[in-house]
Amino acid sequence: MSAEHAIALSGVTVRFGGIVAVDSASIAIAPGESVGLIGPNGAGKTTLLDVAAGVRRPQSGTVSLFGDEITRASVVRRARLGVARTFQQLSLFDGLTVREHVVLGHLAGRRTKLPLGGYLSNRKRLEEAAMADDSPLSPSMLLRRLGLEAIADELAGEQSVGVVRMVDLARALASRPRVLLLDEPVSGLAELEATEVGDLLRALRAEHKLSMLVIEHNLEFARLVSDRLVALDFGKVIAEGSPDQVLGSDVVRQAYFGADAGTEVVL
Amino acid sequence: MIDFIDVYVIAGLVVGCIYAIAASGLVVAYNTSGVLNLGYGGIAYAIALVFYELRSAHHILSGWVALVVCVGVIGPLLGVLLWQGLFRWLVGLGLVPTLIGSIGIAVALPALCLMVFAPDQIFYSAGVSDHGTNLHSLGQIYFTVDQAYAAAAAIVVGLLLLYLLRFTAIGLKMRAVSDSRTVAGLTGMNPGLTSNLSWAISGALAAIGGIFLAPLLALTPQAFLTLTVASLAAALVGGLRSIGITFLTSLLIGIVSSSLVGLNSTSELLTKGVQPSVPFLVMVAAVLLRRNPIDVGQLPRRTVELAERFDAVPRIAVKLAPITVLVLLAPVVLSDYWLGVAGLGLVYSIIFLGFTIAQGYGGLLPLGQAALVGIAAFSGAGIAASSGVPLLLAVVLGALIATVVAVAIAVIGARLSVLEFGLLTIAFGLFTDNFLYNWTALVPLSGRAVAAPSLFGMKLDTTTEQYFLFAVALALVAAGVGAYRRRLGAFYIGAGRMRPELAAASGVDPRSGRIIAFALAAFVGGIGGGLLGIYQKFLSSTDLTTTVGLTWLAVVVFMGMRSPAAAVVAGIVYAVFPALVSKWLPISWGPLATVMFGLGALSLAQNPRGAVAAQIDQFRYVGRKLRPLLPGARAS
Numbered sequence: 001m002s003a004e005h006a007i008a009l010s011g012v013t014v015r016f017g018g019i020v021a022v023d024s025a026s027i028a029i030a031p032g033e034s035v036g037l038i039g040p041n042g043a044g045k046t047t048l049l050d051v052a053a054g055v056r057r058p059q060s061g062t063v064s065l066f067g068d069e070i071t072r073a074s075v076v077r078r079a080r081l082g083v084a085r086t087f088q089q090l091s092l093f094d095g096l097t098v099r100e101h102v103v104l105g106h107l108a109g110r111r112t113k114l115p116l117g118g119y120l121s122n123r124k125r126l127e128e129a130a131m132a133d134d135s136p137l138s139p140s141m142l143l144r145r146l147g148l149e150a151i152a153d154e155l156a157g158e159q160s161v162g163v164v165r166m167v168d169l170a171r172a173l174a175s176r177p178r179v180l181l182l183d184e185p186v187s188g189l190a191e192l193e194a195t196e197v198g199d200l201l202r203a204l205r206a207e208h209k210l211s212m213l214v215i216e217h218n219l220e221f222a223r224l225v226s227d228r229l230v231a232l233d234f235g236k237v238i239a240e241g242s243p244d245q246v247l248g249s250d251v252v253r254q255a256y257f258g259a260d261a262g263t264e265v266v267l
Numbered sequence: 268m269i270d271f272i273d274v275y276v277i278a279g280l281v282v283g284c285i286y287a288i289a290a291s292g293l294v295v296a297y298n299t300s301g302v303l304n305l306g307y308g309g310i311a312y313a314i315a316l317v318f319y320e321l322r323s324a325h326h327i328l329s330g331w332v333a334l335v336v337c338v339g340v341i342g343p344l345l346g347v348l349l350w351q352g353l354f355r356w357l358v359g360l361g362l363v364p365t366l367i368g369s370i371g372i373a374v375a376l377p378a379l380c381l382m383v384f385a386p387d388q389i390f391y392s393a394g395v396s397d398h399g400t401n402l403h404s405l406g407q408i409y410f411t412v413d414q415a416y417a418a419a420a421a422i423v424v425g426l427l428l429l430y431l432l433r434f435t436a437i438g439l440k441m442r443a444v445s446d447s448r449t450v451a452g453l454t455g456m457n458p459g460l461t462s463n464l465s466w467a468i469s470g471a472l473a474a475i476g477g478i479f480l481a482p483l484l485a486l487t488p489q490a491f492l493t494l495t496v497a498s499l500a501a502a503l504v505g506g507l508r509s510i511g512i513t514f515l516t517s518l519l520i521g522i523v524s525s526s527l528v529g530l531n532s533t534s535e536l537l538t539k540g541v542q543p544s545v546p547f548l549v550m551v552a553a554v555l556l557r558r559n560p561i562d563v564g565q566l567p568r569r570t571v572e573l574a575e576r577f578d579a580v581p582r583i584a585v586k587l588a589p590i591t592v593l594v595l596l597a598p599v600v601l602s603d604y605w606l607g608v609a610g611l612g613l614v615y616s617i618i619f620l621g622f623t624i625a626q627g628y629g630g631l632l633p634l635g636q637a638a639l640v641g642i643a644a645f646s647g648a649g650i651a652a653s654s655g656v657p658l659l660l661a662v663v664l665g666a667l668i669a670t671v672v673a674v675a676i677a678v679i680g681a682r683l684s685v686l687e688f689g690l691l692t693i694a695f696g697l698f699t700d701n702f703l704y705n706w707t708a709l710v711p712l713s714g715r716a717v718a719a720p721s722l723f724g725m726k727l728d729t730t731t732e733q734y735f736l737f738a739v740a741l742a743l744v745a746a747g748v749g750a751y752r753r754r755l756g757a758f759y760i761g762a763g764r765m766r767p768e769l770a771a772a773s774g775v776d777p778r779s780g781r782i783i784a785f786a787l788a789a790f791v792g793g794i795g796g797g798l799l800g801i802y803q804k805f806l807s808s809t810d811l812t813t814t815v816g817l818t819w820l821a822v823v824v825f826m827g828m829r830s831p832a833a834a835v836v837a838g839i840v841y842a843v844f845p846a847l848v849s850k851w852l853p854i855s856w857g858p859l860a861t862v863m864f865g866l867g868a869l870s871l872a873q874n875p876r877g878a879v880a881a882q883i884d885q886f887r888y889v890g891r892k893l894r895p896l897l898p899g900a901r902a903s
Contacts, residue, residue, distance in 0.1 A: 053772065055768070074771070074776075075768075075771040075772055076771050076774060076775070076776045079771065079772055079773060079774035080774045084772070084773075085772050087769070087772075091766055091768070091769050092766070092769070093761075093762050093765040093766050093769065093770075094765060094766075095761070095765055096761075096762065096765070100758075104758070104759075104762055104773055104775070105773050105774075107755065108759065108762075108770075108773045108774035108775045109773055109774040114755075117779075118755045118756070118759075119754060119755060119756030119759065119779075119783065120754055120755075120756060121754065121755045122753060122754070122755070123753060123754060123755040123757070123758050124753065126755060171773060172772075172773075175773065175774060
């Protein structure tokens with residue numbers, strides 16, 4: 001995989017004891033490209049995303065970011081290099097407000113050069129400077145754009161599922177990432193909300209040349225936000241191509257519906 | 268060789284048998300309810316003391332009948348009572364509140380027993396047999412009756428547990444509840460009943476362990492803390508799951524501890540240092556060498572994560588204003604005695620602010636914090652005594668030494684979970700108690716005298732002068748804590764405490780945050796330790812033990828972990844309450860303060876924010892109710 005790829009996973013294998021969760025899988029995403037990762041439960045999608053984010057080390061294979069190998073880099077290092085992610089399980093800092101989530105993403109991700117990592121810097125001053133910034137991925141702009149402005153000072157842990165997903169997304173985007181890893185970003189959302197998130201992601205991608213890897217069970221959403229789809233089953237890449245190609249593929253239908261997948265089934 | 272086996276291996280094997288019984292009780296309770304009970308030794312001690320009262324002190328029951336009553340009734344009842352009355356509520360709040368609740372038990376229960384029974388010094392607590400010290404032989408190997416019964420008890424308990432857990436329906440249910448209470452409930456089992464049963468078994472095992480250990484070691488809370496640590500170490504080696512590995516490790520700990528003394532019984536290093544440290548070294552190895560983190564059970568039903576309020580620093584200053592006024596008024600209104608007590612309260616406030624930083628802000632479990640306070644206090648006093656460095660500067664240097672030690676511990680434990688890090692710190696604390704405090708360069712045999720400090724050529728040796736010294740020190744430390752809260756680092760550390768995985772994904776390294784929080788806590792606590800030496804004018808190794816530190820933690824938890832103001836209130840209460848008890852109540856009520864502090868930690872289930880915050884809420888409630896009654900309220 002070369003520098004022309006934003007992020008590339010090559011020949012990645014992950015085993016849990018005797019179970020092979022990901023089996024020599026390779027995925028490469030070009031700068032500004034959005035790739036949807038689909039597959040039935042247990043296919044190894046989240047494990048692969050964990051490998052990309054640095055949560056899990058593969059037994060074999062490599063991960064590179066804009067041509068630099070980062071296979072052994074920690075989660076923190078990758079975040080500072082511009083890899084941001086959201087979580088499938090709703091996971092926020094329960095004691096922080098919505099605004100503080102976004103400010104944290106802004107200050108900690110792709111960290112600006114602060115002495116001693118910013119640990120001794122005055123937080124209030126930095127937060128005020130961040131909120132005064134009106135660049136496209138600044139905290140104030142993200143709060144406005146994601147509809148979080150009115151609840152910015154409320155505790156994030158007390159919000160509904162849809163809002164929590166938005167806060168998680170805003171936190172990730174605030175780090176001004178080069179690669180965005182989204183794990184089921186619309187899980188638990190109503191269809192209308194999911195479409196709105198899809199439109200927003202497409203717009204942000206176009207504006208900021210974001211590279212995205214999106215895991216999603218909602219295939220319509222995956223089709224909406226992806227240039228390409230990669231289908232996994234039992235840890236192996238079984239299909240890759242345009243959304244129509246992959247969703248129309250027999251092997252993908254078979255992975256989802258088993259051997260009896262009828263010709264009537266439309267994904 | 269036979270002598271060696273007789274004296275050391277057999278003795279170690281028997282003590283190992285007791286550890287095995289206790290460790291099994293820990294594992295059973297942990298697996299069926301998710302509670303890692305650090306109060307286990309306290310429970311065993313309490314029941315052993317009841318046994319002693321029934322059997323030896325008042326001769327109410329014979330040894331065997333007392334055993335049946337304690338193992339069949341008191342132990343199981345106490346186990347179920349603790350589960351129903353405390354742990355089933357705490358376990359839903361998560362791991363840290365549960366552990367702190369169990370520390371409350373470890374602190375309160377032995378103190379309560381000492382207060383209720385007020386036993387004289389017990390030189391030998393008889394076991395079940397009237398002839399426990401009689402020697403018998405098996406071939407060339409000699410053993411006492413007490414030793415034989417302890418070994419027999421371990422074998423019976425081991426076999427019964429194996430049978431119960433592997434071959435009975437109830438054992439299957441207990442394992443099912445351990446894996447998932449929800450699924451077990453949906454399958455028609457009664458998880459509540461199963462947990463009650465497992466706590467009854469755990470209580471009975473604590474009773475057996477306590478009753479058979481007492482004749483072999485000593486019937487003291489300190490000896491039973493060793494029981495907790497040794498059994499915990501064995502349980503950790505067994506992954507808190509395998510009874511078999513836990514049993515074997517317990518036996519090995521017993522044998523190795525005892526045999527080390529046998530290698531050279533005149534060596535102080537072996538007898539006073541290495542031998543008592545074996546369980547702690549095993550615990551450190553078990554924690555550090557694990558490939559996967561210790562399973563901390565099912566997720567809590569609800570979280571106790573509280574709003575961080577990073578913007579509240581000016582309000583903290585406002586809250587501290589009345590305290591400042593009180594501090595300034597104290598020398599005018601208090602007698603010399605009570606001014607001294609108030610000064611001690613200020614010193615404890617500084618020590619307790621260390622807990623606020625480590626636990627409240629950093630999310631760490633500082634179970635061995637007293638060791639860091641002690642290292643700072645002794646090394647600071649030592650530097651002043653030996654090199655002529657001014658005492659107040661030496662106090663700061665001592666705190667810096669403790670900070671370096673804390674950084675080393677935090678770096679070693681950087682990859683550990685909160686639970687594992689807490690266990691590492693308690694192992695270090697107990698290692699300090701048994702090893703470092705026996706190192707005469709740090710702690711002279713007769714203790715360390717601390718002279719009065721001087722400041723700008725003025726000797727501060729009166730109560731009032733030292734009171735103001737402590738007040739100024741507290742103000743400086745509080746200002747430092749306020750400054751810390753305004754830094755971006757505090758924000759990062761708070762995020763790392765709340766959700767380490769999310770913080771890391773956002774670019775914040777939770778491990779760096781932990782190291783910084785632990786180091787800061789050690790420095791602040793160390794300053795407090797140095798000032799404690801100045802207040803007491805003398806430091807001995809028993810002043811700053813791990814047991815003392817656990818009591819401190821219980822007090823701070825009771826008052827509120829997240830608030831500096833609560834730490835100050837905790838410090839004042841910790842100094843004033845025992846003074847009140849000793850002044851107004853009979854001597855036998857001496858442990859009342861410790862009982863209250865331990866019980867206070869148990870209130871965590873009711874007030875996760877602590878008693879100070881709960882009290883402020885009460886005042887606000889009353890204020891809201893009274894407001895309409897004030898003149899002019901209707902018009903406004």
